Amino acid sequence: MTAGAWARPAAGREPAGAALLGWLADPTAPRLCLVTGSENSGKSQLLAWLVTHSTRPGTAPERRVHGFVPLAGQGVRTALWTLADQLGVAARAPGELLAELSADPRRTVLVLPDLHTATEPGALADIVGALADLEHVRILVEARTGHEVIAALRALSPAEMDLDASQWTDPARAEAWQAAHPTRHESTTPGTESTTAPVDLDDPVEVCAADPGQVTTAYEADTESRDGLRRAWLRAGQSLMRDQEPADRALVLLAALGDRADPRLSPPLERLAAGAPWRLVWSRVRGDVTPPWSGPVMALTVTSGSLPEQLLVADHQGTLRSLSYSDATPVGRLPGLAPDALGLVCLPDATVVVLDGDGRLHIHRAPTAPGPSGLAALLDDGPGAGEQAIETLSTAVTHTRITALGASEHAVAVADHTGRVYGVFLSDPGRLVAAEHLHEGPVTALAVADVPVAASQPDVSLVYSGGADGRVRVWGPGKKPMDVPVAERATPVRALAARMTASGLTLSIAWSDGLVEHRRLDAAERRTFHPGHPVNVLALTRTEELLIGTDELLTCLRPA
Numbered sequence: 092m093t094a095g096a097w098a099r100p101a102a103g104r105e106p107a108g109a110a111l112l113g114w115l116a117d118p119t120a121p122r123l124c125l126v127t128g129s130e131n132s133g134k135s136q137l138l139a140w141l142v143t144h145s146t147r148p149g150t151a152p153e154r155r156v157h158g159f160v161p162l163a164g165q166g167v168r169t170a171l172w173t174l175a176d177q178l179g180v181a182a183r184a185p186g187e188l189l190a191e192l193s194a195d196p197r198r199t200v201l202v203l204p205d206l207h208t209a210t211e212p213g214a215l216a217d218i219v220g221a222l223a224d225l226e227h228v229r230i231l232v233e234a235r236t237g238h239e240v241i242a243a244l245r246a247l248s249p250a251e252m253d254l255d256a257s258q259w260t261d262p263a264r265a266e267a268w269q270a271a272h273p274t275r276h277e278s279t280t281p282g283t284e285s286t287t288a289p290v291d292l293d294d295p296v297e298v299c300a301a302d303p304g305q306v307t308t309a310y311e312a313d314t315e316s317r318d319g320l321r322r323a324w325l326r327a328g329q330s331l332m333r334d335q336e337p338a339d340r341a342l343v344l345l346a347a348l349g350d351r352a353d354p355r356l357s358p359p360l361e362r363l364a365a366g367a368p369w370r371l372v373w374s375r376v377r378g379d380v381t382p383p384w385s386g387p388v389m390a391l392t393v394t395s396g397s398l399p400e401q402l403l404v405a406d407h408q409g410t411l412r413s414l415s416y417s418d419a420t421p422v423g424r425l426p427g428l429a430p431d432a433l434g435l436v437c438l439p440d441a442t443v444v445v446l447d448g449d450g451r452l453h454i455h456r457a458p459t460a461p462g463p464s465g466l467a468a469l470l471d472d473g474p475g476a477g478e479q480a481i482e483t484l485s486t487a488v489t490h491t492r493i494t495a496l497g498a499s500e501h502a503v504a505v506a507d508h509t510g511r512v513y514g515v516f517l518s519d520p521g522r523l524v525a526a527e528h529l530h531e532g533p534v535t536a537l538a539v540a541d542v543p544v545a546a547s548q549p550d551v552s553l554v555y556s557g558g559a560d561g562r563v564r565v566w567g568p569g570k571k572p573m574d575v576p577v578a579e580r581a582t583p584v585r586a587l588a589a590r591m592t593a594s595g596l597t598l599s600i601a602w603s604d605g606l607v608e609h610r611r612l613d614a615a616e617r618r619t620f621h622p623g624h625p626v627n628v629l630a631l632t633r634t635e636e637l638l639i640g641t642d643e644l645l646t647c648l649r650p651a
Contacts, residue, residue, distance in 0.1 A: 097144045098140070098144070099264075100136070100137055100140045101133070101136045101137075101140065101268060101272075102133050102136060102260070102268050102269070102272075104133060104136070104137050104140075104254075104259065104260060104261075105261050105264060106258060106259050106260065106261060107137055107252060107254065107259035107260070108137065108140065108141070110252060110259070111124070111137075111141055111231070111252070112154060114250055115145075115153055115154055115200065115229065116153040116154070120250055121248060121249050121250045122223045122225075122226070122228060122229050122230065123219065123220075123223040123229075123230050123232065123244070123247050123248075123249035123250070124229070124230070124231045124232070124249055124250045124251075124252065125232055125233075125234065125241075125244050125245070125249040125250070125251045125252070126138065126231065126232070126233045126234075126251075126252045126254065127233075127234060127235065127236045127241060127251065127252070127253045127254070127255075128235070128236055128253055128254030128255050129235065129236050129237075129255055130235060132254040132255055133254055134204070134233050134235075134254055135204060135205075135233075137254070138202060138204045138231070138233055141156070141202065141231075142156055142159050142202055145200075146159065152198065155198075155200060156200045156201070156202050157177070157178060157199050157200050157201065158174050158177045158178055158199070158200070158201040158202070159177070159201075159202045159203075160173045160174050160177070160201075160202075160203055161204050161205055162203055162204065162205045162206050162208065162209040162212075162215060163204075163205040163208040163209065164208060164209070164210065164308065165209050165210065165304070165308065166209070166210045166211055166307065166308045166311040166312070167185070167211050167214050167215060167218070167311070168307055168311055168325065168328055169304050169307045169308055169311070169332070170203075170209070170215060171184070171185060171188060171218070172307070172328050172329040172332045173304075173332060174188065174201065175188055175191075175329055175604075176329060176332065176333065176604070178191075178192070178199065179581065179582045179603070179604040180192075180582075180603055180604055180605075181329060181603065181604055181605030181623075181624060181625040181626070182329070182625070183328075183329070183623075183624060183625075183643075185218050185221065187625065188222075189221055189222065189225070191603075192222070192225055192228060193225060196227050197227065198227050198229075199225075199227060199228045199229070200228075200229045200230075200231070201222065201228065201229070201230045201231070202230075202231045203215075203219065203230065203231070203232045203233070204232075204233040205233060205234075206219075206232055206233065206234040206238075206240055206244075207234040207235040207238040207240060210308060210311070210312065212234075212238070212239075212240040213239075213240060213243060216240050216243040216244055217243075219232055219244070219247070220243075220247050223247060223249075232244060232249075236253065236255065289309075290302075290305060290306055290309060292306070292309055292310065292313060292315075292317050292320070292321065293317050293318070293320065295320055295341070295344065295356050295359050295360050295363075296337075296341075296359050296360075296363055298320070298324065298340075299337040299338075299340040299341045299344065299360075299363060300337045303331050303332045303333075303340070304332065306324065306331075307324070307325075307328055307331070307332065310324050310325055311325075318352060318353035318355070318356060319348060319349065319351055319352025319353055319356065320344075320348075320352065320353075320356055322349070322351075322352070323344050323347040323348045323349065323352060324344065324347075326347045326376070326623065326643060326644075327343050327344065327346070327347040327622065327623030327624070328623060329605060329621075329623050329624075330343045330605065330621035330622060330623030331343055331344070331623065333621060336366065336367075337363055338363055338364050338365065338366035338367040339364075339367050341360045341361075341363035341364040341367065342360075342364040342367040342369055342371060342620075343620075343621065343622065343623060344360055345357065345360045345361065345364055345371050345374070346371055346374040346622065346644065346646045346648075347374070347376060347622075347623065347644065348360075348374075348376070349374075349376035349377070349378055349379050350376075350379045350380060350381055351378060351379070351380075367651065368618040368619075368650065368651050369618065369620055369648045369649065369650060369651055370648065370649045370650075370651050371646070371647075371648060372636055372647040372648060372649050373417075373418050373419060373646075373647050374644055374645070374646040374647065375419045375644060375645045375646075376643065376644045377642075377643050377644065382415075382418060382419060382420035382421065383421065385404060385406065385412055385414060385419065385421055385645070386404075386406030386407060386408070386410070386412075387406055387407045387627075387641070387642040387643070388404050388405075388406070388627055388628060388640025388641060388642075388645050389404075389405050389406060389407055389431075389432045389433075389627055389628070389640075390404065390405040390429075390432040390433065390434055390435035390445065390446075390627070390628055390640075391403070391404050391405075391435060391627075391628040391629075391630050391638060391640045391645075392435045392436050392437050392630060393416070393437075393630050393631070393632055393638070394413075394437045394441075394457070395437065395439060395500055400416050400632070400633075401413045401414060401415065401416055401422065402414040402415075402416060402419065402630070402638065403425075403435060403437055403443065403457075404435075404640065404645070405429050405432035405435050405445060407642075408428070408430070409428035409429045409430035409431070409432065410424065410428065410429075411424065411425035411427070411428075411429050411435075411443070411445070411455065412424050412425070413425070413457075416632070419645055419647070425443065425455050425456075425457065426455075427455060429445035429447065429453060429455070430447060430448075431447050431448035431449070432445050432446065432447060432448075433446045433447065433448055433494070433495070433496070434446035434495060434496030434497070434537070435496070435628075436496055436497065436498035436503070437457065437498075438476075438477035438480075438498055438503065438517065439477075439500045439517070440475045440476060440477045441456065441457040441477075442454060442455075442456065442475060442477030442478055442481070443455040443456065443457055444477070444481055444496065444498070444503075446493060446495070446496040446505070449492070450488075450491075450492030450493040450494065450507075450508075451485075451493070452481050452484065452485050452493065452496070452505070454477075454478055454481055476517045476518075476520045477503075477517065477520070479520035479521055480503045480515040480517055480520035481503070483515050483520060483521055483522070483523050484503065484505045484513055484515055484523070487513055487523045487526075488505060488507055488513060491507045491508045491509050492507060492508045493505045493506070493507055494506055494507055494508050494533045494534050494535065495534045495535060495536050495537040495556070495557075496537060497536075497537030497538045497539045497554065497555075497587070498539055499539035499540055499541045499552055499590075500517075500541055501516060501517055501518065501541050501549075501550060501552050502514055502515065502516050502517060502539050502541075502552035502554070502568060503515050503517065503539070504537050504539055504554045504556075504568070505537070506529075506530075506534030506537055506556055507533075507534065508533045508534075509528070509533075510528055510529060510530035510531055510532055510533065510534060510558060510560075511526045511527065511528050511529070511534075512526060512527050512529050512534060512537070512554060512556050512566060513526045514552075514554055514566075514568035514569075516552070516568070524568040524569050525569070527566050527572050529556050529558070529564040529566060529572055530556065530558030530559070530560050530562060530564065531558070531560045532558060532559040532560050533558065533559045534556050534557070534558050534559075535557055535558055535559055535583055535584050535585065536556070536557035536584050536585065536586050536587040536601075537554065537555070537556050537557075537587060538554075538555045538587040538588050538589035538590075538598070539552055539553070539554050539555070539589065540552070540553050540555070540589035540590050540591060540596060540598075541553075541591060542591060542596055543591070551567055552567070552568060553565055553566070553567055553589070554566045554567070554568060555577065555587050555589045555598060556587075557583075557584025557585075557586075557587050557600065558583070558584060559583045559584075560583070561579055561580050561581055561582055561583055561584065561602075562576040562578070562579045562584075563576055563577045563578040563579070563584060563587070563598075563600055564576055564577065565577050577598065578600055578608070578610075580602055582602050582603045582604045583602070583603045584600060584601070584602060584603070585601040585602060585603050585625070585626050585627070586600075586601040586626055586627065586628045586629045587599065587600055587601070587629060588629035588630050588631040588637070588638075589631070590631040590632075590633070591633075592631060592632070592633060592634065592635035593633065593634050593635055594611050594613075594614070594635050594650070595611060595612065595613035595614065596611075596612045596613050597609070597610065597611055597612065597631055597635060598610045598612055599629045599631060599637055600629075601626035601628075601629050601639070603625070605621050605622065605623065605624070605625065605626065606619060606621055607619060607620045607621065607622065607626060607629070607637075607639060609637055609650065618650060620637075620639070620648060622639055622641060622644065622646060624641035624642065624643050624644065625641060625642070626639055626640070626641055627640050627641055627642065628640040634649075635649065635650060636648065636649050637649075637650075
């Protein structure tokens with residue numbers, strides 16, 4: 092058999108296999124296909140044949156399967172997080188998965204066997220129906236004949252294949268196969284009969300070492316709070332479902348606990364997390380009281396220049412707050428609102444700039460910023476360097492929408508929907524540096540870092556850009572961009588942070604599948620973290636603490 096060739100389906104199921112391949116290739120076919128049949132009718136064998144071949148490298152696009160989740164014994168969350176991980180997105184709930192798939196028009200094929208043995212087949216059938224409403228999504232679902240979920244699936248008007256019907260079998264080939272495989276029956280899908288010992292759901296160390304699917308399914312069915320451990324697990328679930336060391340799970344759980352959890356959970360998790368590449372400095376979680384949760388983190392920056400080092404955050408309602416750097420305690424609020432914030436920077440002269448969802452730049456003034464005094468106050472009646480730089484950038488980008496904003500102590504940069512990046516030096520705020528086309532499609536994140544060259548020379552400002560094309564590029568304004576991306580993956584960039592820290596030039600990247608990468612560029616060191624939520628924003632401090640902002644938490648980590 093040549094490479095790429097498909098073997099015949101087992102048990103004479105060539106007609107069924109050909110029909111499935113025809114369904115995949117037919118643009119007019121129903122987007123949902125339901126495979127039914129009685130026990131031992133060969134459903135699992137047929138789907139295993141399809142998935143085995145359709146997930147191999149080089150498979151033709153019209154035959155390719157992108158997500159495969161056996162549903163036996165699985166709950167909604169377990170299935171959702173497994174599917175999201177395979178599709179390269181971060182999704183806490185069905186709505187987020189639907190939103191991610193809606194925004195990506197590429198063809199997506201999902202295979203979901205054993206729906207009849209899932210713990211919540213009705214709820215999963217609802218999700219199947221919502222996914223099948225997307226024009227570019229095709230779903231193959233298997234359920235045993237006679238199960239009540241069949242009626243819900245038939246209401247979605249699927250293409251249906253009942254393997255008990257004779258038309259789906261070649262009799263001669265089936266007879267030959269049975270002769271070569273006597274007494275063989277359809278194997279039970281893993282998960283329907285578990286012999287795994289039950290997990291102590293009150294023990295944080297045990298749940299970190301156990302099978303994460305088993306723990307998730309148990310917590311889904313549980314009604315006890317488990318002193319806050321259950322809530323933390325389900326909050327960070329997609330991250331915890333990954334194949335990883337118990338120490339890494341312990342770190343994720345620590346960050347997700349919140350102050351409503353029993354404080355006795357933290358010490359054993361801290362001891363277990365000692366083997367992780369990070370140390371948790373602090374974490375603020377939705378619902379925290381001491382200090383109070385400041386809201387979803389839509390944009391974030393660390394103040395610099397004339398201001399004391401604090402955090403500035405924009406929430407989902409447009410409120411701008413300053414938080415203590417040491418523990419995220421709210422210490423102030425900026426006047427005015429910044430609705431739908433996509434980006435936030437604080438310039439050295441205390442000019443606060445917000446990028447909104449419509450691509451407009453808004454200027455605020457930090458209330459604690461020192462103003463000019465004496466003769467300087469009388470003579471200084473014009474806009475400062477920060478305001479001039481923003482005016483220069485706003486004037487330059489009128490042909491398209493600004494999609495990203497970044498700044499350092501010496502430079503400001505914006506980027507647009509076409510993949511171009513623009514820069515202005517604060518030492519010459521009225522002059523736009525020539526724009527560079529760095530990405531195919533929208534730029535989704537920017538960060539600027541000032542890098543010292545020599546004692547007698549000024550710092551060099553480097554602009555790092557991330558795009559929907561899955562690339563991170565670096566550009567020195569006024570110079571030619573590097574040809575090779577700094578990083579590249581098959582998933583869009585969500586956020587960037589870059590800074591000269593105590594460890595040298597440092598770059599952090601958040602990808603749309605939930606991965607956060609932290610790179611010490613001078614030492615070629617890399618470490619990762621998965622918070623379990625879609626990441627909205629990253630920031631770095633001078634002492635290399637990494638701040639991760641999501642809708643559910645704001646976490647501060649330090650490299651171990």
